Amino acid sequence: MRTFTEYLWFETAKRLEFIRITDDVAAIVRKSAITDGMVLVSAMHITSAVYVNDWESGLIHDFQVWLEGLAPAGLDYRHHQTGEDNADAHLKRTLMGHQVMLPITDGALDLGPWEQVFYAEFDGQRRKRVVVKVMGTP
């Protein structure tokens, strides 16, 4: 059994941005030389998410509109009494989930036909990190 760890860094141009990272994760899995096991992909900042869903721009737009409805920006959140203005980003990231575990089989990510991994930034324009930790057998 071995482990292998790398970090992905993001600094988005916009506050809200969804970025496909399937290929980045797959490259780390290849580099790990682990052929069977699992890889954890987890946002290390608490206003961003990592999720698995469709790589279709219409649906990504739908996700963003839907999240704004369920966890709106600009409300009178108590968190904002600290000087922050991003309470909605904490809520939105909770709805999307902040981590996924991807299976590795026969040396590659073992994903369904439409599964794509995304990094979802809800409070960007600053440097943020995602940990990618692979664990399994060579």
Place this chain on the structure above:
Amino acid sequence: MRTFTEYLWFETAKRLEFIRITDDVAAIVRKSAITDGMVLVSAMHITSAVYVNDWESGLIHDFQVWLEGLAPAGLDYRHHQTGEDNADAHLKRTLMGHQVMLPITDGALDLGPWEQVFYAEFDGQRRKRVVVKVMGTP
């Protein structure tokens, strides 16, 4: 350390269906001969979920009503411009979560008294798959 992988297949009669899979997962864990570790149970399709909650038909009904309220079918989703009609299924599966990791201790699933694992189908009537990957020590 060893790994062991199997797949569960589903083709539900109805579009919306929640199916208890605790026993199926437990059987795979037994077959794996792994006595301590973890098992990942993850939907490989992006309009279905895997979650842990109560095996009580009233609550399952409540979940379904609640999801319809938070992520309704039939809205004018942009995803539907692709010809799809299932954007709500993508949102609902996100609320429920698409995967769980179950601990294995002393050769069995290490679950609390009411924990049951479910497959939640939101766009059924087609063949879909769940990956079950066990990792741990014999």
Place this chain on the structure above:
Amino acid sequence: MRTFTEYLWFETAKRLEFIRITDDVAAIVRKSAITDGMVLVSAMHITSAVYVNDWESGLIHDFQVWLEGLAPAGLDYRHHQTGEDNADAHLKRTLMGHQVMLPITDGALDLGPWEQVFYAEFDGQRRKRVVVKVMGTP
């Protein structure tokens, strides 16, 4: 590769209570002597959650208000026909997520600067358990 398992017990004074458990999990990881791997922290009861977010009382208040809005107590849930009165707790715990997997690197939890682990109780005043299972290399 080794595994190490402990349980955290909770019996909250109030029905709703959010408790920071980062240090408890870190102590179990130290005790495990596992220096690289992952630790699963998972609620074993189906009306409580385990999540990662900010250790800021205003935001915790915001989370609680927000959850009450999305999954209100006191509705005419079908689950209540069984004599239960906690359907909302099942829904709220689903929104927050019931488990997290934390990476372990160089002998410690590999968390971002603001990541804190919380136990969220939605139907307390009874004994409940969280499983903490560490897996990795010494």
